[in-house]
Amino acid sequence: xxxxxxxxxxxxxxxxxxxxxxxxxxxxxxxxxxxxxxxxxxxxxxxxxxxxxxxxxxxxxxxxxxxxxxxxxxxxxxxxxxxxxxxxxxxxxxxxxxxxxxxxxxxxxxxxxxxxxxxxxxxxxxxxxxxxxxxxxxxxxxxxxxxxxxxxxxxxxxxxxxxxxxxxxxxxxxxxxxxxxxxxxxxxxxxxxxxxxx
Numbered sequence: 008x009x010x011x012x013x014x015x016x017x018x019x020x021x022x023x024x025x026x027x028x029x030x031x032x033x034x035x036x037x038x039x040x041x042x043x044x045x046x047x048x049x050x051x052x053x054x055x056x057x058x059x060x061x062x063x064x065x066x067x068x069x070x071x072x073x074x075x076x077x078x079x080x081x082x083x084x085x086x087x088x089x090x091x092x093x094x095x096x097x098x099x100x101x102x103x104x105x106x107x108x109x110x111x112x113x114x115x116x117x118x119x120x121x122x123x124x125x126x127x128x129x130x131x132x133x134x135x136x137x138x139x140x141x142x143x144x145x146x147x148x149x150x151x152x153x154x155x156x157x158x159x160x161x162x163x164x165x166x167x168x169x170x171x172x173x174x175x176x177x178x179x180x181x182x183x184x185x186x187x188x189x190x191x192x193x194x195x196x197x198x199x200x201x202x203x204x205x
Contacts, residue, residue: 018078021081
């Protein structure tokens with residue numbers, strides 16, 4: 008699938024709003040978005056046309072690889088992410104193929120990344136809402152969080168904070184995920200996959 012080189016990219020970190028969720032496994036998409044915001048050198052502001060926090064900026068070196076991006080964190084709860092994303096897509100006139108969702112992924116070991124275009128939601132409520140609102144043909148940067156231990160329910164696991172052992176490496180993995188998002192937008196999916204789909 009080709010993308011319009013002049014169209015902006017919409018990079019969406021998925022998570023739940025509010026300080027009570029900030030360090031949850033389910034909010035790793037927000038963590039990566041926050042780091043990308045630091046790199047762009049902006050601060051999130053309330054979007055006028057959608058329930059979301061956004062930053063507009065550019066990534067990549069000056070020249071042909073430079074890309075205009077809208078970085079977003081939906082202001083709705085995870086299971087309603089599709090509405091804010093579609094609002095931003097329409098306002099900024101972003102092709103669906105230029106949308107990237109950054110999210111936690113249960114079926115991948117902790118810290119492992121997988122980049123892909125399209126596919127199912129694998130039970131992830133944020134992806135389920137996005138796909139229901141605009142179809143499945145957007146990019147995903149999947150951040151592995153592993154499966155819950157023992158008999159812990161999935162919902163309890165994703166809404167818990169990362170463990171102390173996990174937090175020791177979390178900064179490194181979030182940094183690598185931000186690198187992967189930048190590579191995807193600047194270099195394209197195949198090259199980014201060859202580097203980051205470890």
